[in-house]
Every structure is written in structure tokens, then in C-alpha cells.
Amino acid sequence: MKAVYAANINPTDPLSALAVGERPEPQPRQFWSTVGVKAATVNHHDLWSLKGVGLPAEATPMILGTDAAGVLEEDVPAARGGLRAGSEVVLYTVVGADGSGVAPGERRSILSERYQGTMAERVQVPSANVFAKPANLDFAEAAALGTSWLTAYSLLFRAADVRPGDTVLVQGAGGGVSTAAIQLAHAAGLEVFVTSRSAGKRGRALELGADAVFESGARLPRKVDAVVESVGAATWAHSVRSVRPGGTIAVCGATSGDQPGAELTRVFFQDIRVQGNTMGSREDFARLLRFVEHADLHPAIDSTFHGLDAAPAAFARLLGGDVFGKVALTV
Incomplete structure (x- = not known):
């Protein structure tokens, strides 16, 4: 599948470490779900990863992206959310905070640190981290919620x-x-x-x-x-x-x-x-989604770049610093 990833790290020229190309598909994993990504946003965390902050060189290549919205590819059991294949969803991308879907005691991390990130045609997350997308938002707006x-x-x-x-x-x-x-x-x-x-x-x-x-x-x-x-x-x-x-x-x-x-x-x-504070709990995320839908809030989107091949331009936009709101990348 096509993905945006850190091919290596470069503390002084982070964009030189950015690559777009083929990466392995997510493999089936118990208590995890696969989502077809429709949009992600670019975060400073992605730029820091390219610089090697929190992402060691030996962990590359690593698919970037710490948030996403998309379409669920298989049913989620009722006990873990009850969503059906084809549902429009948004992802909570903190892994290991309470052991859901990972080994007991695994330290807390965010997708693109230990597990592959969201800037790909498909991403896999613990099933408990998949939530219905607020109906009032498009995919790019919904992707902004996760980080x-x-x-x-x-x-x-x-x-x-x-x-x-x-x-x-x-x-x-x-x-x-x-x-x-x-x-x-x-x-x-x-x-x-x-x-x-x-x-x-x-x-x-x-x-x-x-x-x-x-x-x-x-x-x-x-x-x-x-x-x-x-x-x-x-x-x-x-x-x-x-x-x-x-x-x-x-x-x-x-x-x-x-x-x-x-x-x-x-x-x-x-x-x-x-x-x-770093991001928030799964319970906070659920409350945020209800708040956004009830109050009909729409995240400010600075710009939207279409297709994963546009990732270098999207990253350069954020790195330039003159943004207002989120830089979105559609898949």
C-alpha cells in the first residue's frame, strides 16, 4: 500500500528524511481493527519524528501520522464498540494507555512511535480506539480531532x-x-x-x-x-x-x-x-466527539492537500510556520 513515512531521520533537514512509497499492508491482529484512511492531518509530532525526536533511526522506516478519519473495513464486536464494516470513523491513536489490544503493562505510545502511523491507505488500531465520526464533520475536519x-x-x-x-x-x-x-x-x-x-x-x-x-x-x-x-x-x-x-x-x-x-x-x-498534558484519555476523546457534534463545531482547516503524493508540500506548509488551523492530507 502507499504510505508517507520516515525513511530515516535528519535533525537539521527533516524533509529530506520524508518519503512516499509502498509499505507493507497491516497484518491481522487480535483485538485490532483495520481502517481505510480518508484523511489525516500533519502535526508537529511528525516533524519531530523526522528529526529523530522520539523516533530512533533503528525504528525507521516508520509510517507517520498521529490522527485519521476513514472507513472501517470489518465489523467491531459489540463489546468493543459495535461498529459495522463501512462505518465512517475517527481514531484515538494512543496505544498502551490501559492495555487495550496490547501486552499488559506496555508503555503508552502514539501511533508512528512504536506502531505504524496513519498516513497510509490503511491503518490498524486497537478496536477500542475506533469511534463513529461526528456526523457534522467531513473527513479532514474529523481527522483534526485525534491529536x-x-x-x-x-x-x-x-x-x-x-x-x-x-x-x-x-x-x-x-x-x-x-x-x-x-x-x-x-x-x-x-x-x-x-x-x-x-x-x-x-x-x-x-x-x-x-x-x-x-x-x-x-x-x-x-x-x-x-x-x-x-x-x-x-x-x-x-x-x-x-x-x-x-x-x-x-x-x-x-x-x-x-x-x-x-x-x-x-x-x-x-x-x-x-x-x-499530552493528548488525552479515551474517555476524553469520546466526550470531545459528543461535544463537537452537539455544538456543531468545525475545526479550522488551514489547507488541504489531496493525495499522499502531496505529503512533502503539506509538511513544508507546516514547517513554514505561517498556518492558521490544521494542514490536512486526504487519501
Whole structure:
């Protein structure tokens, strides 16, 4: 089958390690299901894999992709979801979190780390990780839910533990997690502040539901209850200054680097909680899908590239950095 994969790793030129070509078909595996992929999105995790972060050279070639939506190729037993062959589905791609479909005690991983990823004509996942696609979404929109939207949901409602009426600051409008956090927070009744260096992105954040937008580093009109932080070094000090005493900074990434000034004095004097988060639980994913369908939310799609052969252009788009929402790849 055709797939997009890391042929090797290259820390300085990740796109040179990217390949599109034939890879082995998924083999039957007890308690796993095969899905014909219709769309996936490109995530920073894929770029990091090409650089060798979390993916050693000896694990290549490795099919990339950490999320997908598609069509189920065989029935799933009722005890593991009850979906039928031909159902339109979306995938939860964390494996080993609770042992479903893997050896007891296997460490948690995401598809494309230990098991082949989603950027292929077919992918195999534990049957418990297959969910019905929200009826209001197309395949590209649904694919965005598995990584960025699940992360944003868990950041807001687990890590930050915000409630309707709270105020949340989303640092750095434009990325998949930040645009998802804006939409989810707005739909949940939160007041949403957003920062960006780009006037255009600040305007688009208002269209997604932000209540107020600010230049990066600007003083806010008041302290917020929580900060969604995915930028890292460039915004960390501002995040610490912007959260109220006793508030939470929920962290999921560091796209600008992971060596910020710690601001430890302010953190401990003001009882600020810093909570890390990577994606979310299977239960969070199920709640996210219901929320998206009930509220008729549609993930922001920056661009869609058609066919797996377009993967290098899709990856280059994300690597360039000037995106707003998700970069999607259809199969």
C-alpha cells in the first residue's frame, strides 16, 4: 500500500528524511481493527519524528501520522464498540494507555512511535480506539480531532480544570491546538483572550470566538484563571505574569523552544499551578466527539492537500510556520 513515512531521520533537514512509497499492508491482529484512511492531518509530532525526536533511526522506516478519519473495513464486536464494516470513523491513536489490544503493562505510545502511523491507505488500531465520526464533520475536519483537538480539550477541561464563566488566555493564535482551544472554550462559555504577533491571525481568532485579542506580550486588562501554553520560551514569562494567583498554566508543547526563564519566584509566591498534558484519555476523546457534534463545531482547516503524493508540500506548509488551523492530507 502507499504510505508517507520516515525513511530515516535528519535533525537539521527533516524533509529530506520524508518519503512516499509502498509499505507493507497491516497484518491481522487480535483485538485490532483495520481502517481505510480518508484523511489525516500533519502535526508537529511528525516533524519531530523526522528529526529523530522520539523516533530512533533503528525504528525507521516508520509510517507517520498521529490522527485519521476513514472507513472501517470489518465489523467491531459489540463489546468493543459495535461498529459495522463501512462505518465512517475517527481514531484515538494512543496505544498502551490501559492495555487495550496490547501486552499488559506496555508503555503508552502514539501511533508512528512504536506502531505504524496513519498516513497510509490503511491503518490498524486497537478496536477500542475506533469511534463513529461526528456526523457534522467531513473527513479532514474529523481527522483534526485525534491529536490537536483532543489535546486542547484535555488542556482546558482536565489540566486547567476551567469552568463556564472563567477566563482563559490562549497563547499564539494559529496552530492546531490554539485554534481548537479557542473554539472549545468559546462553546463552553469561557471568556477567551488570545495573543498573536500577527494582526491577521488576531482577526481570525475573533472570528473563531475569541472575546479579545492582544499582541504577543501585551498587558492584559486583568489576570486570567488559566493559560493554554503551547508556544514555550517566547511566551512563558507572559503566561506567568498573566495568570491569577492560584491559577493554572496548562502546557502541551514548546514550538519556540523549551528553555524559558522559569519565573520560579512568581510561580511559588502566587501559588501558580503548572500542569503538563499530552493528548488525552479515551474517555476524553469520546466526550470531545459528543461535544463537537452537539455544538456543531468545525475545526479550522488551514489547507488541504489531496493525495499522499502531496505529503512533502503539506509538511513544508507546516514547517513554514505561517498556518492558521490544521494542514490536512486526504487519501
